[in-house]
Amino acid sequence: MSANEGDWFSPRKNRRRDGGSWPPLTPPPSRSHAPRPDQQVWPPVTREEPGGSTQPLPKVRDTAPPPPVPAEPAAPPRPARRRRRALLVAAGAVVLACAAIATRTYDGYLFYEKVATDETRLISVAPGQSGKAHGVEWKATVAPTKPPAGNKHGADVAWLKIDIREKVVDQGSATMIAEPGEIQLQDRAGRTWTVELLDADRPTDRLDVGKEYVLEGVAIVPVRVADEVELSFRPSTYRSDTPTEDLFKRDTVAALEPNSEVLRFTR
Amino acid sequence: MTEPSGGHDGPRRPVVVPALALVAVTIIGVTALLGGLEEASEAPPQLTSGAVLDQGLYSTRFVESRVRVQPAESTFAEEKRFLELVFDVTNLGDETTPIGLPPSEPKLAATSSFFAGSLVKIAPTFPEDAGPFVFALNKDDETRQLHPGVTTKVIVRYELKDTEQPPEKVTLDVAAFEYEAGFQDPTERWSMISEEVGGELVPEIKARVTLPVRDGTRA
């Protein structure tokens, strides 16, 4: 058995590549003289992975004894290597498919994040204290109230009265006349319930500096969380002197003060 | 094509396929050079009252055009006169669609996928405050939906001023719809059959409908 058979285990392209550009350093032994067939020196029979290297090596001189390559061990690696390769390809396919799905999903999520969520800077307000945002002071209380007659909810629903007081302290914020947005109650688990504001008599162009304006609202929450829910809202930065026709222009919207501040009244 | 050597089972020379391919390529090339296979534009068919047109998504009967007097709602209000266009529209699609509105500008005509949007041009034109008001009548009650497989009476109307005389006839340029993927959006949906002319989508006119105005008040 000569080492020659090892050649079968090397990919064809390797052989071609070697042969194409690199003439052998020793003349090929002619068949008539050759006492024994050639030996493969390149690619290495045992240690080189297919496609591992393109560097040809000079043939070992004839005088050197051929490296002892046992024929038996040479045979088994083939199926094993093949199986490994198949596994690798399969794993690669799975990974690529997952990556493609993940990319699309993540891209969609990033887009959703960007479009659907507002930037938020949370300001915690201690009980009884007032919180300030955009030159306006806000106070708020949440208190249980009697369910209105004829409502459709049972005893598992608690009715809450929300009382929000707004006082402009900064002259420059007097035109911020809009009611706050995202008025909601949040329990410790992060679930939220909406607050319906009752109609309030508010000026439409300027708020008086230093005067307290009252916003009243009603909310329902499950009785279990009635004592833990905390009120939060996002004060609006809309100014009454913004020309209406400019409201939908990009420049105007960009120039608006960002309303990233959210007040949370702890209990 | 093969050598007529009797019984010789030599490989056949593939002559027919390349020859056919060459002929096909030539024909396609010549056709393309001559401007393609697009139909030569011809005048759309002329229809009148009572005609039915298949608009792809809708099957539409152009019922009539009439002047309708709406009596005063209270002693202080005045009676109103309307020029009404009446259609019987059957939704051939798979889902409920809104009736829509005729295009306010010719430029926007091709963007609608609703029935009234296919009334690409209504001549004569009416002032902006005259309408059009578009709705459907269902047992004398208004709706703005066309349910699938259901025939609905659709009214498009314009208000006539005190002394304004209604036109003798109204001419409609009517487009049609096809179900296909959008231009940039690969989602398939119903859209108006249109072609791009000078960077703008222009609806293809499927029919020109002339409705003589029936004026009960004048007769």
Place this chain on the structure above:
Amino acid sequence: MTATEERPPAVPARRGRRTGRGSGGSRLLNGAIGLLLVGGAIGLQTLYLSENDYTAPLTYVGDKGANVDAGRFTVRLNSFAVAKAIQSSSKTMATDNLFLIVNASAKSSLKPYHLGQPVLLTGDDRRFAATDRVDSGSTLAAAWVQPDIWVSGAFFFEVPASVLPGARVVFGLPPSALVEPYRPEVEIDLGLDEEGARKLAAQPQDVYSIVKK
């Protein structure tokens, strides 16, 4: 030209196999495997999701009377009825077809939502929107659907009696400007076969009143 170009004629198993592969039987086998792969590829192609499917909502299916949890919200279809007319506070609306009144309850999981107007999905997959003749303020869509608080109300369809067999009601969130794939929706089968639908349609209520007392 490498030293490996020449091979002794008699070599091991591999050579034998390769020549064997060239023979008729193996070729047939390879052909069969090729056909199998092509068939598999075509089969997979049929599973390809069109853009419409890709952007379609995630549907949670359930039965009448059961709470169907769609993640963001839970819906229960309590009952349904048909009527020839609906009476509101301002007028009575009649129809040549049928009004289908669906009574449902809903709650949400984390946040307050409004439900959108539902769709009636017929046996042959046509989609009837809820009728616009009944003001949406009189439907369940007007109520806040909030965590752990059940709310109940009605939705109204106007449909030909012929679409009732196999009909399902699909509840979802109202349409939003933001296109979001896999929005949740709940599909509840009314459980009407031909017979049941005929019985139901044969005895409609004359007038269903939505006037609040």
